[in-house]
Amino acid sequence: MTSQIAPHSWLPEPKLLFHPERTGDTELHPLRGLLRYGPYSSNLVPGPIRVATIAPAGDGQKLYAFMRELNDPHSVTERADYLQPWPGFSQVFQVKMTGAEKSCHLELPAELERMFEISSTPHIVLADALIRAVQQLEARRDAFDVIFIYVPSRWAAGYVGAQEEDFDLHDHLKAFAAARRVPIQLVREDRALSYPHRASVMWRIGLALYAKAGGVPWKLAETDRETAHIGISYAVRPTSSERARFVTCCSQVFDADGAGLEFVAYDANEVEVQRDNPFLSRAEMFRVMSRSVDLYRRRHAGQSPRRVIVHKSTEFKGEEIAGCMEALHLCEAVDLVQVVADAAWRGIRIDRPKQGAKGQPAGYPVARGSLVGLSERECLLWMHGDVRGISDRGSYFQGGRSTPRPIRLVRHAGHGSWHETAVSALALSKMNWNNDNLYDPLPVTMSYAQVLARVIKRMSNLGTSPYQFRFFM
Structure with missing residues (x-):
């Protein structure tokens, strides 16, 4: 019996393809490929991508400001050996992103905050309020492509249920919306609005938004x-x-x-x-x-x-x-x-x-x-x-x-x-x-x-x- 194992081999890093016909539009680095060639489904995703919003009472403007920020350039401040500068959503994906019509922007009732604070099951209160808002927007499904839902840090007690409960706010909302073929994006204050490295946030949210709207960023070459x-x-x-x-x-x-x-x-x-x-x-x-x-x-x-x-x-x-x-x-x-x-x-x-x-x-x-x-x-x-x-x-x-x-x-x-x-x-x-x-x-x-x-x-x-x-x- 020997302690030796078989000699190892090495597989090269797979290339990504960024155009259905130009087979030379390939890159190892997904973000670099998007900046160089644009997305694989360029000109195939109807524009503009229209974003509806759900926000706490009085916080709608914070979400609008974040959406405007997606269209602005941001330099790299972390992961400098990998991350690329963010030039703006339309520059990366070659399609515009804009807010949906006025009726597609909802603020939750002001009394939700008090109900959330006094409830012994704040996660249920929060989930029910957000689901009612998604249902309200569902009636306007032809007027938007993706829903942004702003989740402030003060709602942290509602992210999960009690220890014996199998509840997760993100998964609960996804299950409800997915059953209705409605794409949603949770925009958490701690991970999106207040995170200091803005290029990172823009790349993550931008990629998710484009894919949720039906776009194909890249394929395997x-x-x-x-x-x-x-x-x-x-x-x-x-x-x-x-x-x-x-x-x-x-x-x-x-x-x-x-x-x-x-x-x-x-x-x-x-x-x-x-x-x-x-x-x-x-x-x-x-x-x-x-x-x-x-x-x-x-x-x-x-x-x-x-x-x-x-x-x-x-x-x-x-x-x-x-x-x-x-x-x-x-x-x-x-x-x-x-x-x-x-x-x-x-x-x-x-x-x-x-x-x-x-x-x-x-x-x-x-x-x-x-x-x-x-x-x-x-x-x-x-x-x-x-x-x-x-x-x-x-x-x-x-x-x-x-x-x-x-x-x-x-x-x-x-x-x-x-x-x-x-x-x-x-x-x-x-x-x-x-x-x-x-x-x-x-x-x-x-x-x-x-x-x-x-x-x-x-x-x-x-x-x-x-x-x-x-x-x-």
Whole structure:
């Protein structure tokens, strides 16, 4: 028995594409690409993007001022090795952003403040008031594209419920609005209005606003057009809920370029629980996969994908594997991959030794994209680590601290090398349009699944139609 592991390989940083026809409009850096080329869907998003508002009594002007600030330039005051200057919303996204008509700007009743302060359940008081305001705006749905909701710091007691309650104000409002296909953006005072680094705020809110209005900031540049990526996760309702405890919160379906942001959700009837993890029966998994591949066919003139890569955070049981294979029998290749975020492994980077000397620990962490095969079924992939070509200093390490840990990929079905599976996971880590980072620590199939799991379990009626993820961002 040997203690050695397989030699590692390195996958280059995936490029992003910023134009549907000009294939040379590519960049490693998402923000730099937007400034250089504009968004992928430039001239396809009807302008102006109209923003409706909900604010506390007397605070409407604060929200209007913030909206005006989105159109102003801001210099970089943090993350100088990555962040780009903000030139203004219309300069970045090549479409104007403006306030909706007067009837789409609401201030909450003044008595809400007193009711909030004296209530033993301030989160319920606050949530009910905001939901009534969203309902009021829903009647004017044709007059706006996105709702901004101002949440001041003095409402902090209403952000979450009591310890025994499963309540989160953000997720509660998202669930209500998403069920009605109304995109909302919470604008918190502490994270948006009073945060001192304005360029950071503008990039984050600007990207979210553009995507929620139906825009596509970027896609992946180097893809197999006949591959579909599917992410599966489960939401668990509180035991006090009268409805089914488990929900298959998604199968979310992504095109090869990472931009097919649709998913299906429904209550699962045949669920086995092992160590608090739900597993589907063969029939339930067949149902999930069949509806998922139908989403792909609907966008590709009835054609099935040649290859399907399915991600989930728990292992694939035999019944689940059988259900997947039955539903995806028309596909040439099917990879069922467990994505384990909390791997126990660590790695350090050793500089190449000079002749006759030992290697020395490097001044930078392991390179992002480093791949180590553990066996035919398992590999380690460093999603977090050193990246070249981003910073003028030569090396860029997102966050700038800690030793990056890899994710562990476990293949429960599929054949061949780890290269394609790892390349797709690394690329999908750059497809989260809801933040301004270079990448996420997980592929978007998993990071979006976490968001959906929190929100879906709070929806009273899941329905049968597919959802667009932009309503849940």
